[in-house]
Amino acid sequence: MTRLSKIVSLVVLALVLLPEKGAAQTGTLMDDGFLSTNPNTQQWNVNGHGTVLIVAGANASGNPGATTAFLKFQLQSSLPPNIATANVAKATLKLFQNSQGPNSSGAIDIYPVTSACSETTLNPSSPPTLAAVPFATGVSVGSKESFLVVDVTQLVQDWLNGPANGGLPNDGLALAANTGTTFAEFDSKENGLTSHEPRLEIILLNGGPRGPQGPAGPAGTSGYNGLQEFLPSGTFTVPSGITHISVELWAAGGGGGVQGNAVKAARCGDVGVQSICYGAPGGGGGAGGHSRAVLTVTPGTAYSVNLGTSASATSGTDTH
Numbered sequence: 001m002t003r004l005s006k007i008v009s010l011v012v013l014a015l016v017l018l019p020e021k022g023a024a025q026t027g028t029l030m031d032d033g034f035l036s037t038n039p040n041t042q043q044w045n046v047n048g049h050g051t052v053l054i055v056a057g058a059n060a061s062g063n064p065g066a067t068t069a070f071l072k073f074q075l076q077s078s079l080p081p082n083i084a085t086a087n088v089a090k091a092t093l094k095l096f097q098n099s100q101g102p103n104s105s106g107a108i109d110i111y112p113v114t115s116a117c118s119e120t121t122l123n124p125s126s127p128p129t130l131a132a133v134p135f136a137t138g139v140s141v142g143s144k145e146s147f148l149v150v151d152v153t154q155l156v157q158d159w160l161n162g163p164a165n166g167g168l169p170n171d172g173l174a175l176a177a178n179t180g181t182t183f184a185e186f187d188s189k190e191n192g193l194t195s196h197e198p199r200l201e202i203i204l205l206n207g208g209p210r211g212p213q214g215p216a217g218p219a220g221t222s223g224y225n226g227l228q229e230f231l232p233s234g235t236f237t238v239p240s241g242i243t244h245i246s247v248e249l250w251a252a253g254g255g256g257g258v259q260g261n262a263v264k265a266a267r268c269g270d271v272g273v274q275s276i277c278y279g280a281p282g283g284g285g286g287a288g289g290h291s292r293a294v295l296t297v298t299p300g301t302a303y304s305v306n307l308g309t310s311a312s313a314t315s316g317t318d319t320h
Helices: 002-017 039-048 153-161
Strands: 022-036 052-056 067-074 088-096 107-112 136-140 147-151 173-177 183-187 199-205 234-237 244-250 290-296 302-305
Touching: 022 039, 022 052, 039 052, 052 173, 088 153, 088 183, 107 153, 136 147
Parallel strands: none
Antiparallel strands: 022 067, 022 199, 052 067, 052 183, 067 173, 088 147, 088 199, 107 136, 107 173, 234 302, 244 290
């Protein structure tokens, strides 16, 4: 019992010391597209239904023109109700670089968008306005066919706060070239080749208030009460719900023989001295048997258990 108590104590202590768990959530991607100063590049946007999101500097290889990509994620309907800034433990933007386009190079900047826009209303002649200062700058684009992951925790927290609480309106974000030679192509939500659309992954702590405690469930059926051993005779009452029992029986050993009675035998004095010949030593008793069986029983029935006793030693007379 002492060992069991220690084990239970250790389990409870481990549960208390575990770190607070977080719940993973995903912001829903509502809009994605790009704007380019090169009309030929702009055609690939297909009014926000293109399969790639291009980010390029004005002097990038191939002359794609200065090109900026735009993303907008839905937060309020994607997250549990009453989520506050303090509930956001971490938020990451995950982008996959398209495998079909030119090689990636350079770095990008990430700006909060400060005016309303959608993928179908993006227009090079009237682009959305951006914050004066980028949220993140100089983010290396890496290589083709790889994920680019950026920590955007503070930006998501600003969106949740909103302008009324010193935050930002959730009008999305922009991916702009950090240098004139930057070039990268990311999969859009319309790209069906890889299914690697842009993702906003959010880790929440204390996702919501604890609900009321539910009613206690009904008492369960009494279980089997374990091993019961009979040394003297007794009574076994079958517990509720038990219809079969396993029974093991050990029989006592047989009684051994005592030493034979001493008698005077005709040849006992052959050595010249008359003596008494002693009886032969008694033999050992037989080993006890063992039996095992599964018996059908009736719950609540009392069964008598009658135990026998070991055999007594027997005596005999030795004669020549």
